[in-house]
Amino acid sequence: METPDWHTGRSFLKQTHLQEPSPSTGTETGNPKVCGTCEPSQVLIALPQVSDIPMDPMLLSDIMEMRRTVREYSDEPLMKWELSLMLHYTQGVSETGGAPHLRNAPSAGALHPFETYIVVNRVEGLEPGIYRYLPLDHALVKETCHVGGGEAVAAACRRPNIILRAAVAFLWIAVPDRILWKFGSRGWRYLFIESGHVCQNLYLIATALGCGTCAIGSYRDDEMNCALGLDGEEQFCIYLAAVGKRKD
Numbered sequence: 416m417e418t419p420d421w422h423t424g425r426s427f428l429k430q431t432h433l434q435e436p437s438p439s440t441g442t443e444t445g446n447p448k449v450c451g452t453c454e455p456s457q458v459l460i461a462l463p464q465v466s467d468i469p470m471d472p473m474l475l476s477d478i479m480e481m482r483r484t485v486r487e488y489s490d491e492p493l494m495k496w497e498l499s500l501m502l503h504y505t506q507g508v509s510e511t512g513g514a515p516h517l518r519n520a521p522s523a524g525a526l527h528p529f530e531t532y533i534v535v536n537r538v539e540g541l542e543p544g545i546y547r548y549l550p551l552d553h554a555l556v557k558e559t560c561h562v563g564g565g566e567a568v569a570a571a572c573r574r575p576n577i578i579l580r581a582a583v584a585f586l587w588i589a590v591p592d593r594i595l596w597k598f599g600s601r602g603w604r605y606l607f608i609e610s611g612h613v614c615q616n617l618y619l620i621a622t623a624l625g626c627g628t629c630a631i632g633s634y635r636d637d638e639m640n641c642a643l644g645l646d647g648e649e650q651f652c653i654y655l656a657a658v659g660k661r662k663d
């Protein structure tokens with residue numbers, strides 16, 4: 416067990432105290448960094464539209480009671496429509512009317528400072544590999560610039576087998592610039608808080624679909640960022656979760 420380092424925590428809290436007046440330097444409509452886009456050469460892989468997916472009604476209170484961390488999964492693949500629901504309820508756009516767009520998880524200033532990557536091991540109709548989710552298109556693009564693919568992602572985790580045995584792993588990539596321009600240093604807190612909201616949504620929708628989820632916070636940051644081709648500063652992996660069909 417590591418000795419707790421109080422200094423780092425105290426200094427983080429102190430340096431992220433609320434500043435008055437707000438350090439905001441831009442306008443929300445003028446902020447260009449709300450959502451990642453793909454290269455023109457990348458092929459969009461459309462996901463099933465959520466409105467076309469019939470779901471058995473379940474009580475939210477029952478789903479919340481049933482939610483548990485699951486680390487062992489069956490060999491059964493996930494269906495693409497199940498993945499579609501998981502992406503939609505974690506980072507999907509639910510209201511496009513105004514600016515900014517609203518999504519299925521809350522975000523300070525609706526700035527949504529994450530990109531979602533997925534490691535696909537077993538999803539019907541998708542080759543294994545690493546993909547990035549495009550919320551506005553509700554589509555995936557295959558990412559090829561990663562060093563070592565899903566295996567390198569798993570190797571960066573303290574318990575690689577959870578990722579290796581999952582049908583799919585979700586990786587939330589923080590893009591601090593998207594939130595710091597508005598909230599200044601306070602925005603650092605929001606990054607970590609918001610990733611929890613997103614992961615909880617995954618737990619809930621996965622439970623409703625008969626799947627198990629395991630949130631993962633114990634990974635070697637540098638190794639993980641390197642595996643994903645991220646610089647670790649402008650973009651870094653903030654949280655992960657593995658998902659698969661339950662064995663029982």
Ligand SMILES: Cc1cc2nc3c(=O)[nH]c(=O)nc-3n(C[C@H](O)[C@H](O)[C@H](O)COP(=O)(O)O)c2cc1C
Nearest residue numbers: 482483484485486573574577629630631632633634
């Ligand atoms: C921030 C956070 C990080 C976690 N990291 C890991 C992890 O790295 N590996 C793991 O096996 N479980 C991880 N978990 C899952 C917890 O161990 C689990 O939530 C806890 O044992 C309680 O079980 P429950 O989720 O079934 O209620 C994490 C959970 C949270 C909220």
